[in-house]
Amino acid sequence: MPMLGKTAGGLFWMFRYLERSENTARLLDTGFRIALTGSESAEVEWESIITTAGVRELYLEKYDTFEQGHVINFLLRDKDNPSSVMSVIEMARSNARMVRTALSSEVWEATNESWMTLKSQLARPVSVKNLADVLTSVRQHSSLVRGALHGTMLRNEIFDFARIGTFVERADNTARILDVKYYVLLPSAAFVGSSMDNAQWETILRSVSAFRSFRWLNEAETTPRAIAAFLILDKRMPRSLAFCYSKIVGNLSYLAQNHVGDLPSLELARKTYDRLDNRDIDRVFDEGLHEFLEASIASTARLAGQIQEDFRFYG
Amino acid sequence: MTDNRFFDEMLDGAGGARAPYSDYADWFSGEDPKSLLKKSSEAEAFFRRIGITFNVYGQSEADERLIPFDIVPRIIAAQEWRTLERGIEQRVRAINAFLADIYHRQEILKAGRIPAEIIQNNEAFLPQMVGVAPPGGVYTHIVGTDLVRTGENEFYVLEDNCRTPSGVSYMLENRETMLQMFPELFTRMRVKPVSSYPAELRRSLSEAAPPNFNEGKPSLAVLTPGIHNSAYFEHSFLADQMGAELVEASDLRIVDGRVAMRTIRGYKPLDVIYRRVDDDYLDPLNFNPTSLLGVPGIMDVYRAGNITIANAPGTGIADDKALYSYMPDIVQFYTGEKAILQNVPTWRCSEPDSLKYVLDNLAELVVKEVHGSGGYGMLVGPAASKKELSEFEAKLRAKPGNYIAQPTLALSTVPIMTQKGLAPRHVDLRPFVLVSPKSVYITAGGLTRVALKEGSLVVNSSQGGGTKDTWVLGD
Known part of the structure; x- marks a missing residue:
């Protein structure tokens, strides 16, 4: 029996969202690096990161300036931003729940664990002090799911x-x-x-x-x-x-x-x-x-x- | 620690272990309580990681909770279990015969064994099912019979869940967890396995497939309301374990007189639907015109005999609380035998004498709404405050026909593991029963639900109950 159309859609979006979480983390990492150099162009850089993430208009509804703290939290954990890392991890897990019968238990558990860990890591605003840890965690969890996919799925x-x-x-x-x-x-x-x-x-x-x-x-x-x-x-x-x-x-x-x-x-x-x-x-x-x-x-x-x-x- | 008012399933009056628990008690006395408590919290982490959670109605949908799991098993002797099995099978066969009768010739009404108004005025009776013959003649393919125990050989049926009983995934996962945590116990004691349930479910449902399409392998699907449903974990678990598709109504449509699901290569017909949605959400054309949910026209396919819906629509009439007190008569009427399992004595508040008795003794009784479930809309007299009692009294006087009352049963206890060691808590038991045109299958044991709060008699997970693994011992 061919799979359900809904299941195909759930898989497609689950992995789009997981990929997006990783890409956003990488963008933030880049911005952070420039900010560390103390360059005057930091704010310009944060702005271009918001633009690259495709959330410029949403961001400007909330903030007037591209201040580091705002950008970081908007991209990592803001519920109003459907592309924030927390939003896309929620969506990835929600899709995974929907297509759970199509996933190996390893892939499901890796996805569920990612969600549980990031949910607690992103429960409070992220400061510059713990940004590096959070970004590492996002990348590691994305790798965990990908690894489970490659290692255990038909x-x-x-x-x-x-x-x-x-x-x-x-x-x-x-x-x-x-x-x-x-x-x-x-x-x-x-x-x-x-x-x-x-x-x-x-x-x-x-x-x-x-x-x-x-x-x-x-x-x-x-x-x-x-x-x-x-x-x-x-x-x-x-x-x-x-x-x-x-x-x-x-x-x-x-x-x-x-x-x-x-x-x-x-x-x-x-x-x-x-x-x-x-x-x-x-x-x-x-x-x-x-x-x-x-x-x-x-x-x-x-x-x-x-x-x-x-x-x-x-x- | 034992309270004489309640039957303690593990310990006798003198504090010694009863026979089914003797091996367990030996083992337990050699264990370090601290390390057992540690295992208990490991079990919780394990459940959360694999996502065995449920959503609580009325709370935000993001709030997924775990049903607490207790690591002390509930143990039933082989002999005790045999009696229960016979009683359950008898009762489930009677229920199916009753449903076939009530939707066709209604002999039981003609014989005057049940008052006709109790059926006619009942929302659980579906006129759309009158004269419909379900494939294979089975109405309730899956039943969860709730049992309680009050003494050595005293068991009562509390409810016959004939609609969409849930909890079997917890039974299976509880056993998996126990096997992982205490493998040595399973080598010491002969515990009957439960793991074949998904395969039995598949077999049982396949046997009930429409005969015309049952060439080789009928195609099966579990119908779920979706990921926000409180029992979604169980729906996906069962679909996965028995190799069926997990579908929502939006995946289904009627194509050429068959129910078909939308796949990546178009619509493919289904033979059997194990539905975990209520009757109201099956077919907006036939049941609930205001609803957008469901599969328009599925009832027409059903009437034509081209799909099996498990359980059949309209089975709720058999487990309606207004019918409950007639169950011994129903068993007698259809099987010609006396009911093996006892019913809890029940006052029908629609009858004036009974109502008077109930009002006079409210503080001693349990009062239930006839259409309620999940422990909602229920009064436990001995645990209620004065205010709650007087509020309920007003409700009873306003609509007596909506209520039945029962004595507060002295539910048996089984110990749970607490910080201070073993402590008795009240339990019930839900064995799961599969009915096909060929056979009746009963899980060895079932799901034991336990009221975790000291003294509480309410075991529902929505009201702070937990679960235990249930062991039926081999001969």
Whole structure:
């Protein structure tokens, strides 16, 4: 018997939310690092983190300034922010409860434990003093669930939906990080080689946990062009757009094997993947980096909608 | 420590262990109470981690609570259990015969054994079920018979839960927990296993599938109101354990005269639905036009014999408290035998003489609302304040037909583990019964509920009760 549409939707969202919790933690970590350097641009940096998280309007309904304490707590634990770490962990667990019969007990218990631990860690406002511990905990719990998924789940359609949710969220996240900062990657003579540029590049790499791996691969060439190529086109990099889309295409292809008729979501995913596969980064810059990223964000959103429709999540 | 007014299941009057507990008492005397208390808190952490929680009605939905678990088992001897089993089977067979009769020929009314108005004016009687033949002829596929004990050989049936009895997941998880915590006890004592319940449930429900579609493997689903329901854990647990889909009404629709569920590849038909929703939320077209919940048209499929709904709609008439006092007659009428299990003596407040007696003796009695459940809307006379008594008296006078009264039973006690060592607490027992067209299966034991507060007689989890593992000993 094929799985329920509701179950497929629950798995997809459970793993989107878990991925989002980790991405938000990573963004906060990056902001925190800049704040530690005592740089005057800290508030600007916190603002761009709020923008990247896609919650700018919600945030401005509550606060006028991008003060560190406000931003941290808004992104970690504010109930009014549906993308706060606590909100998405609640949603992930709620979805996990809904699809519990599809999960191994290890995956369910890891998810439940994450929720219990973070709920108590985030019960009170988080200060700079304990921020690092909280962020570590968020990342560790996300890894715990992922580890349980890889180690204990059958490689069947349940797994496919879990992975598709993860990579749709990740593709969206990476494109947003780049788009908010795209201007520092543009080949503009005025900035090249300045210390400000280096700090910004480092921020981008850290917010996708790629600072060291980038260095390792590109020792000789730390340029905007190389950074963009790494995060957009490099299939070795697990958070690059090309990597995410190759995984989405792969998992959708498995699902297509049992599907009668066309699978529009697979066609959409293939089209986006073709724009990333064997591409030269110079052509992306020619096309316009910002335009390219905007189109990526839009096509990921369209893809998510099509997946929801193809597999009858809601009707 | 023993209180002579109550039967202590573990200790006799002289403080020695009764026969079923003798091995346990030997073991216990060699254990360090501190380490047992530590195990007790480990058990709680374990339950919370795997998410065996329930939501309390009237509290915020985020508030998930644990049902407290006590580590001292409740032990029943093989001989005692055999009698109970026979009594339960007799009673459950009579209930199914009663339901078939009451929704068809109503012989029992014609014979004058039950007053007709008690059926006609009863909301639990569903006119939509009149003349409907459920697949396999079974009405109550799953029953939870609540038993209480008052003495060595005195057991009473307190309630026959014939709608959607819950608690079986606690029975199963309690045993798992005990096996993990005290493996040595299970090697010392011969405890009958309970773990086959999910497989038995699957078998039993499959046997009751509509005959036309029962080719090979009928497809089964558990129907839940959703993740905010107080018993959601149990719904997902049972679906998981018996390999059935867990569906909500919004996943279902009628397609080509069958009930079908929405899968990632379109609608696929179902044969058996183990529903854990009330009758009112089954079918908005047939039952509750104001409700948006349910599966419109499912009753038409049911009437056509193309789906099994377990339990059948309308089974609530059999466990309605207004009918309870007639149970001995019902058993006699359908089985031709005297009831093996006793009923608690019951005053029907609709009868003037009884009402007078009840009002005169309110402080001694337990008064129950005929449609109430879960310990709500109930008065325990000896535990009530003057104010509560006078409030209830007013309610009784206003609508006497809504109430029945029973003597306050001297419920037996079983010790629980406290900071100060073992302490007696009142218990009841809910064995789970599965009925198929071919057989009746009864769990060895069931769920023991225990009132954790000293002296309290209310064991409901919503009112501060806990649970214990229940051991039926082998021969």
